[in-house]
Amino acid sequence: MLTVAHSVPKTPEHEETIHKAQYNVARAYFMGFGAPSSEDDGRRWLDRAAADGTRRGSVKAQTMLAMLFARRDTLDLEKSFHWHSEATGNGSLESQGALGVMYLYGLGVRRDLVAARLCLTQAARRGNIYATGQLALFYYRFRFYQHAVRFGTHLARFEAADVAELARQSECLPGYVRRGLATGCYVLSRCQLLGQGGLAADGERGRLLGGRAAELDAATADRLQRLFVNGPWSCASYPDLGVEV
Template sequence: AKGKDPNCFVVPYAEFHIGKAFFQGFGVAHSEDKAEHWWLLAANGDGHDPVVEAQTALAFYYSRKSSFVYDLKKAWYWHNQAAQRGSLESLGAVGAMSLFGVGTTKNINQAIDYLRQASERGNIYAMGLLVYAYYNRKLYTKATDLAKR
């Protein structure tokens, strides 16, 4: 079975990179539909651990306003999945989305939690948004201390 093979992690990473090649048109004709297809295979974890990079790629894919697949609820879903699996980019993104109510219900406490986690791991974007969130909640000392870092 797929899950028992010690090398089974190779297949989903190959699926992710095939999707990336289609998205970038690198070595193949550019096709966003095919990119999405391959990323979904890698991200869903059917018989393997999901590929976090594919989850993050899907989240950004669905976040593009100029795209016919623009869907912020799907973007939130995939960023949240990737954040739970350790994606620093997606952790900052779910913090930002929660802070402003983009693709999800606005939740300042949840946003601060996500942004704090991402900031502690070095995400500068999240750190800036966390300063903003602290300032808006009138937590001026926290905002100033974080901004000085």
């Protein structure tokens, strides 16, 4: 992999292959696979793989850089937004969902509900489960309960056993797939308990859906429960927004 990563490109296709190899080298250093774990070396190779956000760069490297800048120890939300924007422009489904959340809560960019809804909707149509869960929550928050029920019902069709395949199909991280499914189940649970969005109030089914949300991702279910009970709807009260703040 290092041989490819160090090579000089002779064609555009060769250049793309080199950047993909550089991304794999970066991951190897970050994770300590085949090389001593080194975040400094991983970051150096990640910068090379991202290729300043060009289309021939590794899109996965661009998304990974965005997530790196959303970590608490390397936090820079403006840079995170920049790299998610670059990756989205180059086709990253995972970054498109994260970008919608950043617009929704004003993380690294001015809050823009129109841009947020557009990004989340497009990402959901392309199969981003986390974005679909965020859409269900978005519509519930603004009392468009029928839309919330529609997206929640779509996500409630899946089980924990489906997570790996959904992650593979969308090339999104399994952890975020779980959070998306849990969010959808929780929102649908609220609608079922309270008889919203055209659903008849059904306490038993509502509790079952809430239990499924907890089974899929206990931290997300707990966070949503506290959010619905205590509020307010703010980044501070709901920090897990597709970026680690």
